[in-house]
Amino acid sequence: MKRILLIGNPNVGKSVFFTELTGIHAMSSNYAGTTVDYMEGHFAVGGAEYTLIDVPGTYSLEATSEAEAVAAKFLNAGAAAVICVLDASNLERNLCLALELRKFSIPTIYILNLTDVAERKGIIISAALLAKELDAPVVSTVAVKKQGMDEVLTKLNEILHAPKDGCGKCANCANCSYGGNENCDIYARAKEINNRVSKKTGANPGFLEKLGDCMMKPFPGIFIALFVVIFSIAVVVFFGELMREGVLMPIVENFIVPFFRLIFTAALPEGMFLNILIGEYGVFVISFEWILAAIFPYVLMFYIVFGFLEDTGFLPRISVLFDNIMRKLGLQGGSLIYMMMGFGCAVPAIIGTRAATSRKERIVVAAAVCFAIPCMSQTGALISLISLYSWWMFPAIILFAFILFVTVTLIAGKFIRGNVAPLLIEVPNLLLPNPKSYGRKIFTRMKHFLHEAEVPMLLAILLAAILAESGALNVIAVYAQPIVSNWLGLPEQAVIALILGIIRREMSVAPLLALELTHLQAFVGAAVSLMYLPCISVFAILTREFKLKIALAISFGTIASAILIGGVINQICK
Amino acid sequence: MSNNLYSANKRTKLQVTSVPMNALLESIGIRSGTRVRVQNRYAFGGPVLLRVEDAFSVALGKEIATQIGVLEI
Numbered sequence: 001m002k003r004i005l006l007i008g009n010p011n012v013g014k015s016v017f018f019t020e021l022t023g024i025h026a027m028s029s030n031y032a033g034t035t036v037d038y039m040e041g042h043f044a045v046g047g048a049e050y051t052l053i054d055v056p057g058t059y060s061l062e063a064t065s066e067a068e069a070v071a072a073k074f075l076n077a078g079a080a081a082v083i084c085v086l087d088a089s090n091l092e093r094n095l096c097l098a099l100e101l102r103k104f105s106i107p108t109i110y111i112l113n114l115t116d117v118a119e120r121k122g123i124i125i126s127a128a129l130l131a132k133e134l135d136a137p138v139v140s141t142v143a144v145k146k147q148g149m150d151e152v153l154t155k156l157n158e159i160l161h162a163p164k165d166g167c168g169k170c171a172n173c174a175n176c177s178y179g180g181n182e183n184c185d186i187y188a189r190a191k192e193i194n195n196r197v198s199k200k201t202g203a204n205p206g207f208l209e210k211l212g213d214c215m216m217k218p219f220p221g222i223f224i225a226l227f228v229v230i231f232s233i234a235v236v237v238f239f240g241e242l243m244r245e246g247v248l249m250p251i252v253e254n255f256i257v258p259f260f261r262l263i264f265t266a267a268l269p270e271g272m273f274l275n276i277l278i279g280e281y282g283v284f285v286i287s288f289e290w291i292l293a294a295i296f297p298y299v300l301m302f303y304i305v306f307g308f309l310e311d312t313g314f315l316p317r318i319s320v321l322f323d324n325i326m327r328k329l330g331l332q333g334g335s336l337i338y339m340m341m342g343f344g345c346a347v348p349a350i351i352g353t354r355a356a357t358s359r360k361e362r363i364v365v366a367a368a369v370c371f372a373i374p375c376m377s378q379t380g381a382l383i384s385l386i387s388l389y390s391w392w393m394f395p396a397i398i399l400f401a402f403i404l405f406v407t408v409t410l411i412a413g414k415f416i417r418g419n420v421a422p423l424l425i426e427v428p429n430l431l432l433p434n435p436k437s438y439g440r441k442i443f444t445r446m447k448h449f450l451h452e453a454e455v456p457m458l459l460a461i462l463l464a465a466i467l468a469e470s471g472a473l474n475v476i477a478v479y480a481q482p483i484v485s486n487w488l489g490l491p492e493q494a495v496i497a498l499i500l501g502i503i504r505r506e507m508s509v510a511p512l513l514a515l516e517l518t519h520l521q522a523f524v525g526a527a528v529s530l531m532y533l534p535c536i537s538v539f540a541i542l543t544r545e546f547k548l549k550i551a552l553a554i555s556f557g558t559i560a561s562a563i564l565i566g567g568v569i570n571q572i573c574k
Numbered sequence: 575m576s577n578n579l580y581s582a583n584k585r586t587k588l589q590v591t592s593v594p595m596n597a598l599l600e601s602i603g604i605r606s607g608t609r610v611r612v613q614n615r616y617a618f619g620g621p622v623l624l625r626v627e628d629a630f631s632v633a634l635g636k637e638i639a640t641q642i643g644v645l646e647i
Contacts, residue, residue, distance in 0.1 A: 060601030090630045093603040187605060216623055216631075218616050320633040324620035332635055333621065357598065422635025423621045424598055 001042070001051045004156070005074055007101065008085035009094050010057030011428055013113045015039075016143040016437060017085060017152075018054035025444045026054050028437060029310035030428050031337065033057065033355030036067040038074070046157035050080065056355075059093075061100055066354040075104045081160055082108040083152070088118035088125050088140075089429070091198060095190035098134065107159040109137045111152060116142045117429055122203035129197040144434040212430030215317050225318050232309065236301040237383055243297035244384065252288045260284040272470055280514070281468035287461045290381070290510040298380030303445045306344055311433035311441075315340060316425050323423045329406060330413030332423045335365050342369035344376050345449070346538045350545055360418035363546060367412040370534040370542075370554050371561070372405035374505065377453065381509035382526055388513070389522045397526050404531065453504065456536060460503040464496060464511060483563060488528065489570035490521050497529065505535045520573050528566035533558050577646070580622060580639035584612045592643035602632060610644070 006014045010032030018026045022041030027034055039054040055074055056067040063069040075082075084101055086094040091112075098110060112127055131138040137155040141148030205213075215221045261278050268274045278284050309315060315337045319326075323333030334356070342349035346369045353362040374382060386393045413420075467473040476499075477484070477492035484495045493515060501508025508529035517525065533555055534542075542551035582588055590608045593599060603626055604610070613631065614623040621633045634642075 059598065059603075062597045062601060064598045064601070092627060092629060096601070096603070213613075216614055218614060218620075221614075316633075320621055320623060321616065323633070323635060324616055324618040327619055327635070333633070422637040423633055424596075424602065424635065424638060425633050426602065427623065427631040427633055 001049055002080035003074075003078075004045075004050045004052050004081045004083060005079045005106075006052060006054050006083050006085065007071060007075075007097070008057060009059055009087060009090075009097055010034075011426070012057065012085045012087040012094065013143045014054055014057060014085050017083070017111070017113075018052060019437070019440070020143065020146060020149055021152075022052050025440050027441060027444070029307075029315075030313035030431050031310070031316045032426050032428075033067060033337075033352070034310075036070075036352055036354040038070055045153055045160060048160075053079075058097065060097060065357050075101070075106070078104075079106050081156060082106045083111060083156065084108050085111045085113050088112045088115045089121050089123060091118075091123075091125060092190050092194040095193055096186055099186045099189055107136075107162065109139065109152070109155045109159055110134055111143075111148075112138055112140045113143050115140050116145075117431070120204060120206060120209065121429075122201045123198055124201060125198045130193070133193045133197060144437060208430045208432065212313070212317075215314075215430070216320065216427065218321070221317070222321050225314075225321050228309070228314060229318075232305045236298060236305055240298035240301045240380060240383065241387065243301075244293050248293040248297060249289075252293045256288050256292075257285055275469040276465045279465075279469050281465050283458075283461055283465045286464060286510070286514075287458065290461070290506075290513070291457055294384040294510065294513060295377045295380040295506055298383060299376045299449055300442075300446060302344055302376040302379075303442050303449075306340070307438055307441050307445070308433055309340075311431065311438055313428040313430050316427050317430075319423065319425055320427060327422075329409045331361060331364060331409060331420055334423055334425050335361060338365050339369060339373060342373040342375070343379065344445075346370060346373070346375055346534055347452075347541050349373075350538070350541050354545075357421045358418060360413075360416050361420045363416050363550060364409060364412045364420070366542060366546070366550075367554055367557075368405055368409050370538060371408040371531055371558055372401050374401070374530055375535075377449075378505040378509060378529065381506040381513070382529070385509055385512055385522060385526060389517070389519050393519070393523055393526065396523065397530065400527055401530055452537065456504050457507070460500045460507040463503070464500055464507075467496060467499070468493075483567075487567040487570070488524055488563070489567075489574055490525060491515055491517070494525065497525065498532070501529060501532045503536055505529075505532075505538075508532045520570065523573075524566050524570045527569055528562045531558055531562035531565060533562075577644055578640050579610070579612070579624075579634070579642040579644045580615075580636060582612055582644050583646075584615065587611055587647050588644040589647045590642060591645050594638065594641040596638065599634075599638065603627070603630070604632065604634075604642070609647070 006018055008014050015026035015028035015035055021043045024041040026039045035054060035056045040051050042049055043052050053074060055071045058068040058071040061072045063072045082101060084098050086098060101108060112125060127138045127140040139148050139151045139155055215224050264274060264278045276282060319333035319336050322336060326333050326335060338349045338352045341352050349369050350366050353365050356362050473496055477495050480495040481492055484490050485492055494512060497508045497511040500511060512525045539551050539555060542554060588610050590604060590606055590610060593604060593606055609627055611625045612622050613625050619636050621635045622639045623631060623633045626632055
């Protein structure tokens with residue numbers, strides 16, 4: 001099937017087009033580098049099927065990051081057509097890429113997107129004049145509101161069937177005046193076109209523009225940022241807790257578990273098999289108590305809050321505000337975006353670092369995420385655990401994670417050779433999320449979470465049920481006693497957390513929920529699980545993105561530090 | 575007068591006179607001749623926030639900003 005490429009600067013709305021045209025949801029956010037890998041989907045133009053490829057956003061075709069290299073690769077491989085998306089509020093820079101694209105001699109249509117944002121900034125662009133300058137079709141749209149989509153398809157159909165010879169349409173053949181023989185200065189030409197097609201009226205900054213500027217001032221920006229972060233955590237914890245305690249736990253305890261208990265006890269004789277199904281650690285008990293009640297609500301709340309922060313353009317703003325601190329740690333502010341993603345799941349965070357320009361930065365971020373940043377489902381389990389004991393543990397564990405984060409980043413930065421490129425990031429306009437794409441994003445992420453986590457979680461739970469109900473756990477516990485009880489000071493049965501934690505991160509906490517612990521034991525358990533192994537999926541992604549050596553180093557490092565530091569905390573505090 | 579971007583005055587109109595070799599810097603739109611304005615500067619070695627050609631905002635880390643030469647216009 002023939003390919004059509006969607007190309008443009010980062011953060012101009014390519015993924016929104018992709019979703020509209022193919023019906024496949026591509027993640028979109030308000031910062032550069034949301035798409036670091038390409039996505040493909042099918043769609044029909046004039047009765048024929050094409051493969052549409054959502055190419056990661058790129059400022060140029062010089063491949064300064066792994067994400068940009070993907071764009072260059074696709075263009076070199078050729079395509080039936082290119083849809084080049086331009087940001088109307090920043091036309092000149094976008095035109096540089098548009099002009100650079102021409103040397104590939106692929107028929108192109110241009111989409112002038114974000115015209116609403118441009119208007120608010122007092123910029124009006126004539127699509128007709130631009131079409132004349134570019135000698136190619138230009139469609140003016142507001143993609144998130146679906147304006148102009150039909151016209152895109154019509155024009156696309158036209159250029160796909162346009163004759164390919166001596167046409168005067170620069171984008172369509174190699175030898176026109178601005179085309180393949182281009183020796184002229186692209187930047188100068190972009191400026192010239194921009195001056196001819198755009199008109200400045202008075203800017204009419206709305207509340208969002210003013211707030212966006214205000215957030216970038218060191219004062220009050222830092223305070224606004226801190227407030228937003230703390231408020232976000234509070235929202236996740238409060239509503240997650242409300243859903244768990246107020247809704248899901250009562251349903252699980254009063255309806256779901258008794259329901260299955262009734263069925264199984266009626267159908268099966270007493271014994272180990274029945275216990276594996278519905279005993280204290282039975283599959284049908286813990287899968288609902290742990291996954292549905294203790295983990296699900298927090299993951300959902302996290303994606304609701306995080307998606308909002310992503311779509312507004314908050315994340316690049318905190319990268320700028322906290323760049324000075326990140327520099328002292330040997331990183332740069334932009335790394336914060338990946339770290340925030342890591343609170344959701346380490347896998348997309350590590351993949352997201354492809355937008356970073358240096359390998360060292362990628363590895364240091366990956367190490368910090370694996371050691372010190374719990375994924376959301378683990379955080380959910382941790383909150384569930386802590387809330388059983390005492391709320392002082394909440395700030396204590398955050399402080400602990402922070403110290404850990406600083407230490408790991410400094411150590412990893414020392415050992416890994418290379419440089420971290422300084423901050424260079426575009427700060428987008430502050431926007432309100434579009435309700436539809438925001439809703440779809442939450443839905444897609446939850447679906448993805450359930451899909452990805454389902455099998456390993458159930459596997460872990462089955463393993464837990466069998467180990468606990470068959471008595472095998474008691475045998476293992478005896479052997480693990482020197483470490484688990486003597487050194488870490490935890491009850492012997494807690495060894496199950498260390499076993500299950502290999503499969504999934506949250507499973508290194510969940511088994512502790514069922515144990516009677518002292519406050520110190522709960523804290524040590526939480527600290528150990530925080531540092532403990534990243535899950536199997538993370539191991540796989542570390543191996544794929546870097547190499548086995550790094551995946552192994554991070555895994556051994558996490559286990560060793562978890563046991564060592566957990567034990568030290570216990571020995572000092574007991 | 576000639577200056578480096580990192581120590582340039584806030585709010586004054588500037589023109590870039592020299593840039594270090596950096597492909598991303600060039601493609602993001604900061605080249606010799608580009609008109610910029612420092613919007614904000616962040617303490618303790620933080621970045622500078624630039625308004626570029628009055629069209630978009632870019633934050634530059636100290637290490638890059640000190641290598642960019644500017645002229646007040």
